[in-house]
Amino acid sequence: MSDLSQKPVEDLTEDEARAELEGLAKSIAAADIAYHQNDAPEITDAEYDALRQRNKAIEEAFPDLVRADSPTGVVGAAPAEGFAKVRHAVPMLSLAKAYTDEDVVDFIARGRRFFERDKDLDIAFTAEPKIDGLSASLRYENGVFVQGATRGDGAVGEDITANLRTIKDIPHKLSGSGWPEVIEIRGEVYMTYAEFQALKERSAAAGGQDYVNPRNTAAGSLRQKDPTITASRNLRFFAYAWGFASEEPAPTQYEAVQKFAEWGFQISPLMVRATNADELIAHYRTIEAQRASLGYDIDGVVYKVDQLELQRRWGFVTGEPRWAIAHKFPAERATTVVRGIDIQVGRTGTLAPVARLDPVSVGGVTVVNVTLHNEDYIAGKDSNGLPIREGKDIRIGDSVVIQRAGDVIPQIVDVLVEKRPADAVPYEMPHSCPVCGSPATREINEKTGKEDSRRRCTGELICPAQAVESLKHFASRGALDIEGLGAENIELFFSTGLVKTAADIFTLKDRRADVQRVMAEKREEQARARELASGKTRKNVRSVEDRNYQGLDKLFAAIDARREPELDRFIFALGIHHIGETTAAVLARTFGTMEELMRVGKETAAAEDPTTVFPSVDGIGGTVIDALVDFFGNERNDEVLDALLAEVHPKPYVVTISADSVVAGKxxxxxxxxxxxxxxxxxxxxxxxxxxxxxxxxxxxxxxxxxxxxxxxxxxxxxxxxxxxxxxxxxxxxxx
CATH class of the missing domain: 3.40.50.10190 (BRCT domain)
Known part of the structure; x- marks a missing residue:
């Protein structure tokens, strides 16, 4: 999106509003899919809410520009593939948000204005914690659980009945009496902190995956194809609402939820009735104070009009009930000390500083590390000494305030300079890669003329930190396109030492026995992890020596088929910074052979002024030339490239323009x-x-x-x- 989002809505032109609504629709849709379908949010809750608020404000100011794909009124995301679809008899809606006490006061005032003609009406409200989990709807017929579904997009969800049956808080048959013939009980599936930590430890012991947070893990656990895996995760469920019911369970929200407890459900012990905004806000403060000790994630407090008749009368607006609102918590904060700054090297060679902290609990999660983004962020100023808005001047020994943005991503929000040790000195980023020793440089942006805020390792081919991602890129479809050599196999071969550089790929066939052994051991390890996660014991397990991997011949054939690639594909496959497919084609067309490109690249790298050596080529600017200088000027890359070219022989780039080329010049x-x-x-x-x-x-x-x-x-x-x-x-x- 553009910088239009910084402009007040009232100052937007119609064209600016139209453009921003388009960008907001795309951003919100992508965030919905990441959160609701993939269980892997890419932005924080606060950032997501800000996008929706901005979209709503622009639509209200420009009603004629409301898009057909407007996110207003859209709940969640379409159900993921792989599960049967369930259409909700009553839609599962989202709630409006309140961020301040004033928002709550305004909510109460709107309700009283709506019912102001009823002079003697005594409006009551309920308040209860907003559980941070996955919403589910449970259908009971004659007291028997018959079907369960996710919220999905609010209208259609996923059928996860078998998985929901494994949750001990969900009764297969209702207890007590007085339940309707048909009722859809709604609530939240969640994972406790203790169970989340136990799962992480079990997975680590088995060499399995890591888990990010309880909410995502609960959502992923609920979408398992094997219900025994869901059962092993010990998920929990709070009931707090209902959808379709053949008759109302009670005349008020509070009494209905108490009925749920009689029928065998767990309900929040922190649900109360209140009569005014002051009482609601006071209970919000009570819940907020207990938040860290609850043992599970909550991200706010939900207020609802208590009387069901008044709920019906107040009604709905654009996918939200008017009679309910979610009062969100601000991000939790805590103070700790920076004990060190480590440098991690990313997949593209970027040096990423990470602060090592004294362990501190924030929102029920122990935080020991936090990203520091780049050296300008640490210094609080850019390379010209000018202050930057987000800069912190962070030093080892500083006391800092930490918060988890959106209750997920830890970040430093303040440095307590008054507590700074007398011997604390400004931090200086290393100018060489801590992994391979290659120079780490900051590039100049051609368009702005300013130095990039990130420092990069120039050892593309020899840096172990970049190796795995470089190998994935080398074998990818747009590069050498080696069928069967996907990300999983590359990670396996690299971790076991079978492939360290691209040249090693082409000698795998000579080490067939080692490849087969490694793949067998990996499959055995995965089977053990599944067994541990599901609680099942495998029977008649064959030894790894008995496994027969006929697919190896196909993989080796695919590798051999790429020993004479087209030159532009080969150049692109090397993964040189700033060399994409288009630029690789320009270089191939300009130099004709890999040998000629290497010769010119080395001469350019050795020259005092590279622009006097490298030819003027349309489409090749200073940024690309600098990238080639870094690559060919790094002697450590020579050995790796020479070994690769001993196995691979790129075809010369031949331009077949002839008198009968009917498309030449077109x-x-x-x-x-x-x-x-x-x-x-x-x-x-x-x-x-x-x-x-x-x-x-x-x-x-x-x-x-x-x-x-x-x-x-x-x-x-x-x-x-x-x-x-x-x-x-x-x-x-x-x-x-």
Missing amino acids: TIVFTGSLEKMTRSEAKAMAERLGAKVAGSVSAKTDILVAGPGAGSKLKTAQEHGVEVISEDEWFERIGR
């Missing part, structure tokens, strides 16, 4: 699903024939090659009168 655009070639292969083919390949259609486009599913580009081409041909017609045109 601008081509490819769109839709190509069935006989990949997009990168199509691009390379056209460029070898002397054509220019563009990414978008304009009046200057000569030919649009459209495969199945062509969309807006096809429409634009037709509007401009651009020639449109099929993939088959393209091959006929170029004589292939």
Whole structure:
């Protein structure tokens, strides 16, 4: 999104509002999928709420611009694939949010204004903790649990009946009496801190995955295909509402929830009745004070009008009940001390500073590390000495205030300078990679002329910290496209020492016995982890020596098939910083062979002024030249590259422009699903024939090659009168 979000809504032009609503719709939709479908939120709750508030404010100011895909009124995300769908008889709605005491006072005032004609009406409210888990709806017929579902998008959820049956807080048959013939009990599935920690320890002991937080883990556990795994996670359930009911369980919210307890459900012991805003806010403070000792995550307090008749009368607005609101907690904070700053090297070589802290509990989670982003953030100023807004001037020994943003991501929000030790000195980032010793540099942004805030290791091929991701990139579809050598196998081969550099991939066949042994041991380890997680004991387990991996021959054949790759693919596969597919093609076309590119690259790296050696090439700027200098100027890369070229022999880049090349000089655009070639292969083919390949259609486009599913580009081409041909017609045109 642009910087428009910094502009007050009342100052937006119509075009700015339209553009921002489009960006907000995309951002909110992506966040919904990450949170509700993938159980892996990418932004904090506060950031998500801010996006929705901004969207709502713009829609209210510009009602004619409300989009068909507006997130207003949308709840959650569409059900994930793999589960049967359940349509809720009564939609599962989200709640409006309150962030301040004033918001709560306003909520109460709106209710009293709505019912002001009823002079003697005594409105009551309920207040209860907002559990941070996964919403579920449980259908009971004649007191028997028959079906359970997730919230999904509010209208349709996922059928997770078998998994819900494993939760001890969910009765298979209702107790007591007086329950309706049909009722959908709704509540929250959650995981306690103790169970979450126990699961992490069991998984670590078995060499399994790590888990981020209780909410995501509970959601993932509830979506397991094997109910025995769900059962092993000891999930819990609080009941607090209902959907469809053949008759109302009670005349008030409070009495209905007490009925749930009689029927065998767990309900929150912190639910109370109140008559005014002061009482509600006072209970909010009580719950907030107990938050860290509850043993499970909550992120606020929910207030509801107590009388069901008044709920019906006040009604709903755009996917939310008017009669309920969620009063969110601010992020929890705690004070601790920075004992050290470690440097982690990321997959692209970025040096990421991490503060080591005295352990401190924040929101029920013990925090021992927190990211410091980059050296400008640590220093509190940029490379020119100018203050930056988010900078903290963080030093080893400082007392700092920590909060978990959105109750997930720890961050430093303040430095208590008054407690700073007298011997604390400004922190200086290392100028060499702590993993491989290669120079770590800060690049200059061509557009702004400013130094980048992050420092990067230049040892792309020899840095172990970058090796795994570099190997994944090398084998990926856009690069050498080695079928069967996916991320999981690369991680396995690297961790066991079978593959340390790209050259090692091409000698795997010579070490077949070692490869087979490693893969067998990995599968055995995974089976043990599943057994531990599910509580099941395997029977008739064969020894690893008995396992037969016929797929190895297919993998080795796929590797051998890539020993003579196209030059542009090979250059791209090296993973040189700033060298994408397009730039790799330009370099291949310019230099023709890998040997020539290496020669010029080394001469350029050795020159005092690289621009006097590297030829002027359209599409190659200073940033790319600097990246090539870093790569070819690092002698440690030479040995790795030489070993790779002993196994792999890139084809010379040949431009086959001839008198009969009917597309030479023409601008081509490819769109839709190509069935006989990949997009990168199509691009390379056209460029070898002397054509220019563009990414978008304009009046200057000569030919649009459209495969199945062509969309807006096809429409634009037709509007401009651009020639449109099929993939088959393209091959006929170029004589292939």
